Amino acid sequence: MKTWIKRGDPFVWLCASAVTVSVLAVIGLLVLLAVRGFGxxxxxxxxxxxxxxxxxxAQVILAERVESESVPIAQxxxxxxxxxxxxxxxxRELVKVGNRDVAGxxxxxxxSRYLHNTQYPVxxxxxxxxxxxxxxGYLLAVKERGEALGSNDEEAQWQAFQQRLDRARExxxxxxxxEKDDIGAINYRMEKLRLAERGLELDQDVxxxxxxxxxxxxxxQRQALKAEYQSFQAQLADLYRQLSRDSVTMRTAGGTEKDIALADVVRAYRPNGMGIGQKLVFYFSKFGEFLSDDxxxxxxxxxxxxxxxGTVIMVLIMSVMVTPxxxxxxVYLREYAHQGTMTRIIRIAVNNLAGVPSIVYGVFGLGFFIYFxxxxxxxxxxREALPAPTFGTPGLLWASITLALLTLPVVIVATEEGLSRIPRNVREGSLALGATKAETLWRVVLPMTSPAMMTGLILAVARAAGEVAPLMLVGVVKLAPSLPVDGHFPYFHLERKFMxxxxxxxxxxxQSPNVEAARPLVYATALLLxxxxxxxxxxxxxxxxxxxxKYKSLDI
Known part of the structure; x- marks a missing residue:
């Protein structure tokens, strides 16, 4: 037993157990997020x-089951x-009854014990x-301009419903x-004309x-844009008239009838009549919408x-800024700076900056980058856009720079550790062959240190992608109507807010007013992050x- 302990086997098993528990905890978390979110x-x-x-x-309910739990009677x-x-x-069971505009x-x-005559109507x-x-609810009638269609056959009405819903989607x-592309482009050009006119007013030397x-x-140019705008407005008016043509009358399980315009419908389906194949198609359609829609x-x-x-583009911009x-x-601290008291103080300060709360960086970014x-x-x-700010407001650029500052100590420490591992004889050999110190750094030392640089970048990306507190001050918003990248010059708009x-x-x-509806999306979004x-x-x-x-041959 003493020999077994002296060999260090208990510590090996202890470390292995810790790794196993950690891996299982991570896997369990991912499984929980996947089941609760993607389900x-x-x-x-x-x-x-x-x-x-x-x-x-008694009341009749039509709903889908969400979850169930056992609760104390006293509660x-x-x-x-x-x-x-x-x-x-x-x-008891949590059920989704929908019909918020009817039931509230x-x-x-x-x-559960007070549910009777449970059925699954097709x-x-x-x-x-x-x-x-x-x-x-149940489909009662498909209407065109307020008049019900003649057929009373349920299947025929359902087919008519689906056909007219496809038309409404188109x-x-x-x-x-x-609205987004054509009129959006006109509004963008109109704003450019307004700014050009304002700049002409401010320029006294013309x-x-x-x-x-x-x-x-x-x-x-403004008159031409107005004429183009009127043309698109006429097209929109005609499309909206066509869109408002169709509606359906639905009946709730309690007997209340409700008219629903097809313009307000995203999709309609009969889940109890769907086979596995149809449900799979529906599932991937919903999941694709989750990834691609607003x-x-x-x-x-x-x-x-x-x-x-917004998350990906911010991390990429941050990486481009923080790495160099x-x-x-x-490189300066390790290769050029005099290794004295001041350098040691700077290293201590850099290490301490890595532990500063992220909200402090957010406050600094708001005060220095945005306001100043x-x-x-x-x-x-x-000047022509003032008093409306362009860069003097939170945006993608300031958020990326703030997170670059936040993660800068990590990159510095990791790179400096990599530089310290390069053997001295490698540098001396390069210098002995006639290379300058700069050439030695550029052609020998930095290539050998590149894995350590990438390690620092990995740690920086992992931290920056999950930060929220500083972003709330320097650029992120609840809903961004336009992406930072579009087809308008300069195509990449760093001043815009983002999600x-x-x-x-x-x-x-x-912050959601409907907590139960939002809960699955929290799990799905967390897993996606x-x-x-x-x-x-x-x-x-x-x-x-x-x-x-690539640089393995340089390693000693």
């Missing part, structure tokens, strides 16, 4: 049942729920709407194209004849593409391994 896109069956608590009138009785049992615990709430708790329809959440796509000529050009319904529905795009500065600082530096840039280059997956999780999880961070890190790891193999 949300599966079309759950809808049940109809009679629900009657003791001493109350329910203290909340005023009438029960006729002496058990200590009773099972999307979700409700029901006691005719039950789930309608996903752009507003007011899902509607659960019209909606045309409207979105005109000759009167030149000023008059430029003003005439601006007026002519959010809606206070970020509780739709997709998160702007947040994905971190490497240059480490951004305002000066506006005064120098964007971020970390802030999206915070907003949906803690983990996946994106892993992909970014794996890309950096692959590059590091490539560099390590």
């Amino acid at each position: 949300h896109f599966w079309p759950a069956d809808v049940f109809q049942a009679q629900y009657q608590l003791p001493g109350q009138s 329910l009785r203290s909340a005023g729920v009438p029960l006729d049992t002496d058990d200590d615990f009773i099972r 709430a999307d979700f409700t708790w029901v006691i 005719q039950a329809v789930a309608v996903e709407r752009r507003e007011w959440g899902n509607f659960y 019209l909606r796509e045309q409207i979105d194209t005109i 000759a009167p004849l030149v000023r008059q000529s430029r003003q005439a050009e601006i007026d002519a 959010p809606r319904e206070a970020n509780t529905e739709g997709g998160i593409f702007p947040a994905i795009f 500065f971190g490497v240059m600082a480490a 530096l951004g305002s000066e840039i506006d005064q120098l280059f964007y 971020h997956l970390g802030f999206h999780i915070y907003d949906v999880g803690f 983990v996946v994106i961070i892993a992909l970014l890190n794996l890309s950096a790891v692959a590059l590091r391994n490539h560099l390590r193999e």
Whole structure:
């Protein structure tokens, strides 16, 4: 036993156990996020049942099950729920009843033992709407301009519903194209003309004849844009008239009838009549929408593409900024600076900066980059846009620079550690062959240090991608109407605000008016953030391994 302990085997087993527990914890977390998040896109069956608590009138509900739990009887009785049992615990279920515009709430708790005559009707329809959440009910009639179609056959009405819904989607796509692309481009050019006109007013050195000529050009371009705008407005008016033509009449399980315009419907389906293949197609369609569409319904529905795009582009810009500065600082501290008291103080300061709370960097970025530096840039280059700020407001550029400062100590420390591992005889051999110190650094030392640089970059990306607190001050918003990249010159707009997956999780999880509807999206977005961070890190790891193999022959 003593020999076994002296060999250090207990510590080996202890370390192995710690690694195993850590790996299992990470896997468990990912499985939880995947099940709770991605399971949300599966079309759950809808049940109809009679629900009657003791001493109350019966009601018919049509809903889908979300989760169930066992709760103490005393807790329910203290909340005023009438029960006729002496058990200590009773099972209750959270069900999604939808129909918020009719019943006032999307979700409700029901006691399982008081559900009777549970059925899964094939005719039950789930309608996903752009507003007011899902509607659960039965299709009564398909209407055109308020008049019901003649057929009374349920299947024929359902087919007509789907055909007209496809038509409404096509019209909606045309409207979105005109509003976002065509009219958006006109508004962008109109704003450029306004700024050019304002700049002409501010420039006192322009000759009167030149000023008059430029003003005439601006007026002519503005008139042409107005004519083009009127043309698109006429097209939009016609498309909206066509879009408002069709509607459907739905009946809730309780008998309430509701007219729903197809312009407000995203999709409609009958989950109880869908086979496995149809459900798989539906699942991937919903998941694709989640990855590629814009959010809606206070970020509780739709997709998160702007947040994905904002997160990735911010991390890439941050990486481009932090890597050269971190490497240059480490090279100076290790290779050129006198190794005295001041250098040791600087190293201690750099190490301490790595532990400063991130919100402090956010406050610094807000005060220095936005209020000071951004305002000066506006005064120098964007006078015609004032008092509306261009760079003197939170945006993608300032958020990226703030996170670059946040992660700079990590890159410096990792690079300096890599430089310290390069043997002295490698440097001396290069100098002996006639290379200068700069050539030795550039051709020998830095290539051998590149894996350490990539390690610092990996750590920086992992931290920056998950930060939220500083971004709330320097650029991230709940909903960004336009991406930082578009087809308008200069094509890459660093001054724009953007969305971020970390802030999206915070907003949906803690600021949403509909907590139960938002919960699955919190899990799905969290898992997606983990996946994106892993992909970014794996890309950096692959590059590091490539560099390590490339310069392996230089290693001693």
